[in-house]
Structures are given as C-alpha cells and as structure tokens.
Amino acid sequence: MLIPSKLSRPVRLENTVVRDRLLSRLGGAGNYRLVLVTSPAGYGKTTLISQWAADKSDIGWFSLDEGDNQPERFASYLVAALQQATGGHCSRSEAMAQKRQYASLSSLFSQLFIELAEWQQPLWLIIDDYHLISNPAIHDAMRFFLRHQPDNLTLVILSRNLPQLGIANLRVREQLLEIGSQQLAFTHQEAKQFFDHRLSAPIETADCQRLCDDVAGWATALQLIALSARQNSGAAHYSARRLSGINASHLTDYLVDEVLNNVDDDTRRFLLTSSLLRSMNDALIVRVTGAENGQMRLEEIERQGLFLQRMDGSGEWFSYHPLFGSFLRQRCQWEMATELPLLHRAAAESWMAQGFPSEAIHHALAAGDDMMLRDILLHHAWELFHQSELSLLENSLKSLPWETLLENPRLVLLQAWLMQSQHRYGEVNTLLARAEQEMKQEIDTTLRGEFDALRAQVAINNGDPNEADRLARSALEALPLASFYGQIVATSVLGEVHHCAGNLQQSLAMMQETEAMARRHEVWHYALWSLIQQSEILFARGFLQAAWDIQEKAFALIHEQHLEQLPLHEFLLRIRAQLLWAWGRLDESESSARGGMEVLSGYQPQQQLQCLALVVQNALARGDIDNARSHLNRLENLLGNGAYHSDWVSNADKVRVIYWQMTGDRAAAAAWLRQTPKPDFARNHFLQGQWRNIARAQILLGEYDEAHRVLEELNANARALELMSDLNRNLLLLNQLYWQQDSKNEAQRVLIEALNLAGGTGFLSHFVIEGETMAQQLRQLIQLNMLPELDQHRAQRILREINQHHRHKFAHFDENFVSRLLNHPQVPELIRTSPLTQREWQVLGLIYSGYSNDQIAGELDVAATTIKTHIRNLYQKLGVAHRQEAVAQARQLLQMMGYNAL
Numbered sequence: 001m002l003i004p005s006k007l008s009r010p011v012r013l014e015n016t017v018v019r020d021r022l023l024s025r026l027g028g029a030g031n032y033r034l035v036l037v038t039s040p041a042g043y044g045k046t047t048l049i050s051q052w053a054a055d056k057s058d059i060g061w062f063s064l065d066e067g068d069n070q071p072e073r074f075a076s077y078l079v080a081a082l083q084q085a086t087g088g089h090c091s092r093s094e095a096m097a098q099k100r101q102y103a104s105l106s107s108l109f110s111q112l113f114i115e116l117a118e119w120q121q122p123l124w125l126i127i128d129d130y131h132l133i134s135n136p137a138i139h140d141a142m143r144f145f146l147r148h149q150p151d152n153l154t155l156v157i158l159s160r161n162l163p164q165l166g167i168a169n170l171r172v173r174e175q176l177l178e179i180g181s182q183q184l185a186f187t188h189q190e191a192k193q194f195f196d197h198r199l200s201a202p203i204e205t206a207d208c209q210r211l212c213d214d215v216a217g218w219a220t221a222l223q224l225i226a227l228s229a230r231q232n233s234g235a236a237h238y239s240a241r242r243l244s245g246i247n248a249s250h251l252t253d254y255l256v257d258e259v260l261n262n263v264d265d266d267t268r269r270f271l272l273t274s275s276l277l278r279s280m281n282d283a284l285i286v287r288v289t290g291a292e293n294g295q296m297r298l299e300e301i302e303r304q305g306l307f308l309q310r311m312d313g314s315g316e317w318f319s320y321h322p323l324f325g326s327f328l329r330q331r332c333q334w335e336m337a338t339e340l341p342l343l344h345r346a347a348a349e350s351w352m353a354q355g356f357p358s359e360a361i362h363h364a365l366a367a368g369d370d371m372m373l374r375d376i377l378l379h380h381a382w383e384l385f386h387q388s389e390l391s392l393l394e395n396s397l398k399s400l401p402w403e404t405l406l407e408n409p410r411l412v413l414l415q416a417w418l419m420q421s422q423h424r425y426g427e428v429n430t431l432l433a434r435a436e437q438e439m440k441q442e443i444d445t446t447l448r449g450e451f452d453a454l455r456a457q458v459a460i461n462n463g464d465p466n467e468a469d470r471l472a473r474s475a476l477e478a479l480p481l482a483s484f485y486g487q488i489v490a491t492s493v494l495g496e497v498h499h500c501a502g503n504l505q506q507s508l509a510m511m512q513e514t515e516a517m518a519r520r521h522e523v524w525h526y527a528l529w530s531l532i533q534q535s536e537i538l539f540a541r542g543f544l545q546a547a548w549d550i551q552e553k554a555f556a557l558i559h560e561q562h563l564e565q566l567p568l569h570e571f572l573l574r575i576r577a578q579l580l581w582a583w584g585r586l587d588e589s590e591s592s593a594r595g596g597m598e599v600l601s602g603y604q605p606q607q608q609l610q611c612l613a614l615v616v617q618n619a620l621a622r623g624d625i626d627n628a629r630s631h632l633n634r635l636e637n638l639l640g641n642g643a644y645h646s647d648w649v650s651n652a653d654k655v656r657v658i659y660w661q662m663t664g665d666r667a668a669a670a671a672w673l674r675q676t677p678k679p680d681f682a683r684n685h686f687l688q689g690q691w692r693n694i695a696r697a698q699i700l701l702g703e704y705d706e707a708h709r710v711l712e713e714l715n716a717n718a719r720a721l722e723l724m725s726d727l728n729r730n731l732l733l734l735n736q737l738y739w740q741q742d743s744k745n746e747a748q749r750v751l752i753e754a755l756n757l758a759g760g761t762g763f764l765s766h767f768v769i770e771g772e773t774m775a776q777q778l779r780q781l782i783q784l785n786m787l788p789e790l791d792q793h794r795a796q797r798i799l800r801e802i803n804q805h806h807r808h809k810f811a812h813f814d815e816n817f818v819s820r821l822l823n824h825p826q827v828p829e830l831i832r833t834s835p836l837t838q839r840e841w842q843v844l845g846l847i848y849s850g851y852s853n854d855q856i857a858g859e860l861d862v863a864a865t866t867i868k869t870h871i872r873n874l875y876q877k878l879g880v881a882h883r884q885e886a887v888a889q890a891r892q893l894l895q896m897m898g899y900n901a902l
C-alpha cells in the first residue's frame with residue numbers, strides 16, 4: 001500500500017508570498033524536458049512549485065523519503081504519481097509496479113511510455129527532495145526516463161544538490177529550465193510581504209530589508225525570525241543577527257534555542273514524539289503521542305508555523321518539513337532515548353491497524369521488539385515476499401535471534417525461500433538442515449512437506465533429478481491441500497524430473513496439473529512456467545503447432561496478468577524464437593530473441609547467452625557469416641566469463657560447431673571436442689543436443705566411425721523416447737555423414753526420412769543451415785521426382801531458402817573476387833591469358849554448386865542453349881573436358897584463394 005501523503009502536493013498555501021517573477025518563468029516550463037529547482041534546504045523550492053502547480057490538473061507529485069532508495073519502492077510511487085496525473089490511464093504499468101513484475105526500472109518505464117503515448121495533453125511529474133536518492137540504479141533509470149519520456153511530459157525535480165542526471169547535456173540542448181538559490185532567495189519586496197502576512201505589527205521597510213539581507217533571502221530563516229518575533233515580541237533583529245551567515249548544517253543550535261526552547265513543554269514533547277513518524281494522520285498521532293485529538297493537534301502545529309506540511313487534499317495526512325523533521329528526530333533520540341522503544345512500538349501498532357505492514361516493520365525494527373517483528377512477519381511476510389520486499393524481509397530476519405526462528409520454523413522457511421529466490425541454493429540446504437537439527441520441537445508433517453518442496457526445487461535447479469524426485473514425492477505426500485504453494489512447487493518439480501528422464505507423456509501431465517493449480521490459486525509465475533514447459537515437451541515430441549498454441553496461451557497470460565517484465569518472459573520469447581527459426585521465419589525469430597534480451601537487459605549480461613545464441617543461429621541460417629562471427633565473439637566472451645548450466649553451454653556450443661562447419665575451422669572443432677563433456681546416455685533432449693554437437697564436430701574432423709556410432713545411438717534413443725524433433729535433427733546429421741563418406745544412397749535414404757518427418761514438425765531451417773551439400777541433394781531428389789508431393793514442395797521451399805541465403809557461395813566469382821584471383825601469383829597461366837567473362841564465371845559458380853544446365857538457365861533467366869554456349873566456352877578456357885573437371889578446377893581456385901570449398 002502506498003502512503004497517500006507521499007503522493008500529494010503540499011496544499012496549505014495561504015499566507016505564502018506569491019512569487020510572480022518565478023511563476024512567470026515557470027510559465028514556459030512545458031517547453032522543457034526537465035525543470036530543475038535546486039537550492040540548500042528551506043529556500044522555498046517546495047512552496048514555489050506547489051504554488052505553480054495549484055491550478056494544474058495533470059500533475060503527479062511524489063515526495064521522497066530515505067526509504068525510496070529502494071528501486072522497486074521508488075518505481076511504485078513514481079508510477080502512482082503518474083496515475084494520479086492521468087486519472088488512472090497507465091493501469092498496466094501500475095499493475096506491473098505493484099506486483100513488481102519487471103526486470104529493471106528502465107523496462108518498467110518503457111511500458112509506462114507506451115501507455116503514455118496515447119496521452120495527448122501536457123503532463124507534469126514532480127519529484128520533491130530528489131537529493132535523498134543515492135542509489136545509482138535509480139539515477140540510471142531516471143536518466144533513461146529523461147531520454148525517453150514523451151514530449152508532452154515535463155519532469156520537475158526539486159533537490160538540495162545537482163542530481164546526477166546528465167544535466168550538462170540537457171543544458172546544452174536547451175531542454176532544461178533551471179531555478180537556483182539565487183533566484184529563490186526572497187527579494188526585499190517579497191520579504192516585506194512575508195512579514196506583513198506573519199506579524200501582527202507592521203515592520204519598517206528599512207528593517208525588513210536589513211533582515212532580508214542578513215539572511216540572504218533564505219526563506220526558512222525568515223520564517224524562523226517571524227516565529228521568534230511572535231513568541232517574544234521584538235526579538236526579530238536579534239534572531240536575524242544570529243541567523244545571518246549560518247546555513248542548514250549550523251541550524252541545529254538555532255532550532256534548539258529559538259524553536260524548541262520557545263514552545264511550551266507539551267508542544268515540545270508533541271513535536272519530538274510525532275517526528276518519529278515519516279508521515280502522520282489522526283490515528284497515528286493519537287496512538288504515538290497520546291494526544292486526544294490528533295487532527296486538531298496537527299492543525300494547531302501547522303498554524304504555529306512549526307514546519308508541518310499538509311500533504312493531501314482531504315487534509316488528513318501531514319509530514320514535517322524534512323529539515324525540521326530530521327532535526328526533531330535527532331533530538332528525540334537524545335532526549336527520549338528510554339522512551340523510544342515504546343514510541344516505536346506504538347507507531348508500529350498503529351501502522352498495522354491501518355494496514356501498512358512494511359512501515360510497521362520499520363518501527364518494529366527501530367523498537368528492537370523481536371516479538372512484535374516476529375508476529376508481523378508471521379502474518380504478513382508472504383504477502384511482502386510476493387511483493388518482492390526482499391531486502392526488508394532479509395533485514396528483519398537478520399535482526400531476529402536464531403532461537404526465535406527455530407521456535408517459528410515458518411520463518412526459517414521464509415529465510416530459505418529468500419535465499420532460493422536469490423539463487424543461493426547451497427545456503428538453502430545448510431539452513432534447513434541446521435534448523436532441523438537444532439529445533440527442539442518435533443517438526444510437523446506439513447512443515448516437513450514445505451521444507452521438502454523447497455529442497456526439491458533446489459535439487460532440480462542444481463541438476464540433481466533423482467534427489468528432486470525423492471523430495472518432491474515426499475513433499476506431496478506430506479502436504480495438506482491448504483498448503484497449495486508447496487504443492488504447486490512439488491508438482492512442477494516432478495514434471496521437470498520426468499522431463500529430464502525423457503518421460504514426456506508424464507511430464508506433460510504434471511505440467512498441466514501444475515498449471516491448473518497455479519491458475520486456481522493465482523500463482524501466475526508457476527502457471528507461466530508450466531505453460532513454457534508444456535511447450536518445450538510438445539516441441540521435443542515434434543508437435544510444433546501444438547507447442548505454438550501453448551505459447552499463445554502463455555503470451556495471453558502474460559498480457560492479462562502484466563507479467564511482461566518477469567525474467568520468465570524471456571524464456572517464452574526464446575522458445576518462440578526457436579520455433580520461428582525451425583519454420584524458417586527468420587526475421588520474426590530474430591526479433592523475438594532480441595525481445596528476450598531486452599527483457600533481461602537489467603540483469604547480468606550472462607543471462608542473455610541463450611538469446612544471443614539464437615541471434616547467431618539466425619545469422620547462420622541466412623548464410624550471413626560475418627554477422628554470425630561478430631555475435632559469436634560476444635557469445636564466446638560471455639561463455640568464458642560465467643558459470644552456466646550444461647544445457648546453456650550446449651545450446652551455445654551448437655551455433656559454434658555449426659559455424660566451424662560452415663567455415664571449415666577444424667582446429668577450433670578439434671580443440672572443443674577434446675575438452676567438451678561427454679554425458680553418459682542421451683536419455684533426454686538436452687543431452688541429445690550435446691551429443692549432436694559432438695557428432696557434428698566429429699564429422700567435420702573426418703572421425704566418421706565415431707560419429708556414426710553416436711548418431712545410431714541417438715536415433716535409437718530418440719525413437720524409443722518419441723523425441724521426434726531430435727530424430728529429425730539427427731537424421732540430417734546422419735545425412736551429412738553419409739554424404740561426406742560418399743555413401744550417396746544411404747544419404748538419400750535418411751534425407752527422404754528427414755523430409756518425411758518434417759511434414760509433421762514443419763522443420764525448414766534445420767535443412768537450410770546445411771547449405772550447399774543439402775542443396776545439391778535436394779536438387780537431385782527434385783529432378784528425379786522421387787518424393788511424395790508434399791515432401792517435394794517442402795524440398796523446393798528449402799532449396800529456395802538455401803539459394804536465397806547462400807548466394808555468397810557462387811558470389812565468390814563476382815568481379816571483385818575475380819580480379820583478386822587473376823592477380824594471385826599462383827593463378828594457372830591459362831586462366832590469366834584467356835580469362836572468363838563475368839557471365840562465364842557465374843556459370844562456373846553454379847556448376848560448382850551442383851546446378852543442372854536447366855537450373856542454371858532458370859537461375860540466370862536465359863535460354864538453355866545460351867547456357868550451353870557459355871559452358872562450352874568456359875571449358876575451353878579452363879582446359880577441361882567435362883563437368884567433374886570443371887568442378888574440381890573451381891574447387892582448386894577457391895582453395896587457392898583461402899575459401900573452404902565443398
């Protein structure tokens with residue numbers, strides 16, 4: 001819940017001096033991205049902007065306190081302020097902010113800007129006391145905000161110092177309106193107006209000017225002078241003299257002498273005790289200060305000019321001027337040390353009664369009241385956990401003695417989940433084991449179930465499916481229906497265990513069950529997770545259309561529940577990219593993979609490894625070697641700088657091995673093959689992937705027998721486990737193997753089977769990526785008319801893709817290449833003296849790529865007889881008699897130029 005006073009413009013402006021000269025400067029504020037009002041404490045920043053904003057409807061006001069250094073909290077208030085300004089227009093961003101479902105502040109802001117794009121009127125967002133922000137993550141996010149905010153939005157920042165927001169740049173571009181302390185300082189005329197409002201007896205103009213000069217127009221000082229003049233008449237000059245030359249840091253002495261010592265004891269006590277509250281209303285005041293009528297008391301303090309600000313339109317919420325508030329709190333620590341725990345306890349109780357557990361925890365911590373903290377946590381910790389108040393919870397648990405946790409093992413469970421959610425798996429088991437060992441009371445069955453469910457999750461994350469299986473089963477046995485969270489976790493883990501064991505049917509059933517439970521209890525995170533797993537299973541079984549449909553459901557869930565910024569969204573975008581890639585929809589695939597990287601942009605770059613591998617994979621399918629190389633550099637860099645799960649590594653290795661195959665880099669493949677782990681048995685599709693990488697490297701290195709053994713076993717397993725997608729991929733590699741071994745018939749047989757399987761899976765790019773060897777075989781199959789009609793169409797489609805993407809293969813013989821070739825010292829004499837025409841080079845390239853005469857005619861769009869003439873001429877010039885010789889010549893030339901020929 002958000003505290004209303006933090007989202008309200010201070011409204012009490014009667015008796016303030018209307019500062020026309022500054023207001024008219026602010027009249028043009030809408031022309032700037034940023035209005036920056038900076039000055040030392042108490043120069044009138046808040047008052048001025050509050051006056052200026054008084055007649056505006058589209059404003060959002062956000063007053064910061066120290067707690068707002070936590071990015072999630074900052075974001076929630078910022079979005080809420082904009083919601084206020086737009087009358088609730090940004091509901092998606094609001095839901096995301098409330099549920100904390102975003103990867104980074106900048107991604108949340110991007111969503112915000114999408115919603116704001118429809119908002120046409122001018123819009124103002126005011127952030128007061130920005131100097132309280134010290135967290136660099138927030139500064140970064142606000143720089144992002146400033147760069148991308150819509151043109152009709154103006155950000156107004158009030159701060160005691162110059163914020164780190166790239167101010168110089170905005171200044172140069174004239175996008176910044178600045179108001180500093182010199183401008184904020186009261187003029188003589190304003191000071192006169194000020195005193196005329198405040199003092200019962202008028203003050204001489206000359207006196208007023210001197211007072212104003214003495215304090216350099218500092219508003220707070222003028223206010224203090226007026227205060228003391230009212231309290232002990234005639235002391236105005238004395239105060240001004242004392243105030244002249246001092247600044248906020250020396251203010252304490254002055255405030256003690258002139259303010260605290262000048263109010264009656266009752267008021268003094270009221271000021272000190274109430275200052276412990278960062279925001280206050282009637283109920284909080286009554287409970288903490290013991291005042292009979294809190295509201296009246298607050299209004300009275302406000303009337304006395306004791307730096308209390310009214311924070312919302314209804315007049316119920318107040319807070320002290322920050323300067324005065326922190327002074328009072330400090331004094332309170334000194335003067336009322338013994339009473340502090342009692343006061344904080346009262347504050348915590350009152351916040352609890354009003355439904356603000358996190359504010360209550362703040363006071364329970366300050367009170368050092370373990371019992372109270374324990375009780376708040378027992379009742380509200382899960383709610384806060386799901387709102388990602390992780391650091392508040394962590395601090396709370398840290399401050400409780402271990403014995404208290406042992407007596408309340410649910411708190412141990414909470415601490416363990418906090419560790420798991422931060423991937424500190426090792427610590428989870430240590431903590432739970434220690435708790436079990438040291439707990440005095442018998443651990444009840446439900447709790448054991450909860451412990452086991454969490455341990456099962458940790459085990460599967462750690463890659464130990466056997467242990468995960470045992471724990472998940474034991475959890476499900478122990479947990480009653482009411483413990484739905486543990487049940488969901490354990491069921492999902494069991495689903496994963498089956499998945500790892502290759503029991504896809506059971507795994508699918510478990511994941512469907514997880515989804516149903518998670519939806520019933522609105523645990524959206526697990527619902528999404530289980531949908532993604534279902535899609536993975538269906539993909540592995542070769543049901544790509546069904547996988548697509550499940551993905552659609554997952555995207556719908558994300559949309560409905562505003563889960564766009566969950567890291568899991570990346571997972572979904574990634575498997576969508578894989579599917580699109582398989583179907584040859586490369587542009588869409590790449591943009592989905594990039595979308596995934598965007599979701600993770602606020603995390604460690606290592607997290608992007610998998611999406612990056614997909615970007616490389618797309619470049620490879622396009623035959624775009626240069627692009628693939630440049631992305632690969634980044635990918636290899638990440639691989640070398642992180643510890644990854646073995647599946648991640650084998651996905652990344654896949655594109656590396658394909659790249660080496662395409663560029664003929666045997667040395668790299670050999671080095672990799674020496675050190676890559678060789679798992680025992682490819683009983684699931686993750687391990688199949690790793691073994692396929694190995695087989696591909698072996699084929700490239702000419703280790704045909706080894707590759708053959710691997711692929712035979714992979715195929716047997718894939719058939720037994722019905723991993724049809726894997727079978728399809730394996731057959732394509734087997735085809736490569738036979739082709740390289742010159743077993744053309746075998747190659748043809750497995751290719752026909754692969755094409756047939758592709759009728760179900762819809763695979764396309766898997767064929768395309770094999771490039772020219774695939775193209776040659778397909779051309780032959782098409783010519784021989786050996787395929788059933790549908791497969792024939794598919795073969796033609798694949799061929800078109802290869803031709804389109806792999807033009808560079810015959811573009812080797814373009815003008816540039818040919819001129820380099822003719823200047824090569826080893827070029828055969830015959831070619832140097834009677835060079836081919838450009839057209840003849842082109843035809844040679846096509847012959848080399850396995851095109852028939854008719855296909856060359858079709859490709860170059862000329863008559864078949866013309867091609868014959870070209871061929872005759874180029875044979876003559878090359879000194880060859882037939883096709884094979886021409887192909888061999890072309891290969892030699894390409895190799896001479898350093899190309900990896902087919």
Ligand SMILES: Nc1ncnc2c1ncn2[C@@H]1O[C@H](COP(=O)(O)OP(=O)(O)OP(=O)(O)O)[C@@H](O)[C@H]1O
Binds near residue numbers: 019039046
């Ligand atoms: N225009 C004005 N008319 C009358 N009093 C003013 C005016 N501006 C400021 N003051 C007095 O000065 C005090 C400080 O003003 P304000 O809170 O606006 O300063 P600030 O610069 O925002 O301070 P901080 O840096 O601590 O946030 C106020 O309590 C008010 O009494």
